[in-house]
Amino acid sequence: GAGVSQSPRYKVAKRGQDVALRCDPISGHVSLFWYQQALGQGPEFLTYFQNEAQLDKSGLPSDRFFAERPEGSVSTLKIQRTQQEDSAVYLCASSLAPGGMYEQYFGPGTRLTVT
């Protein structure tokens, strides 16, 4: 069956540009998570959706970061006025139950490079 997909897989942006990263979770999964992963580090939590509701956005590093999941399925992470420190892999994960009660299934990630 289809897993979590993300697009684009790679994105190069010039400093100051806006970017939009897409996540297609597993069909029927209630929970959706966004993480940021720097090289050689574990994922860092950014934000969590339960269906269309964004229940936790405590990990978003600044107000330049914005996420939405308007119909409770596909989600988009938008970064405005990108900075070099935004360069990282952005991982999306989905889970069947609310609140991450069960294991999370990860997409392949989007590698963002800001030049």
Added chain:
Amino acid sequence: GQNIDQPTEMTATEGAIVQINCTYQTSGFNGLFWYQQHAGEAPTFLSYNVLDGLEEKGRFSSFLSRSKGYSYLLLKELQMKDSASYLCAVRDRNYQLIWGAGTKLIIKP
């Protein structure tokens, strides 16, 4: 603050056994996960412990001691394809996953 500690890198020989340790200090505890991540790929789920003791799944086993804030992942009969990073993650009282930096496991023939 919340903290997950695991060794940065380990080396083992094909066919041998390796134990990867993880210690944690978190705001509450609602389970511990181990994930495997090959370079450039997404993390994939290996195991989940919420009660003390050993969970066995094929060549992989995971142990948890909540009183000690300690877990380990045991890999037996190592294969070259087991070369990857192994991530320990704890679910805190808010059901948020707190991740360790991962242990890079290098398997030598």
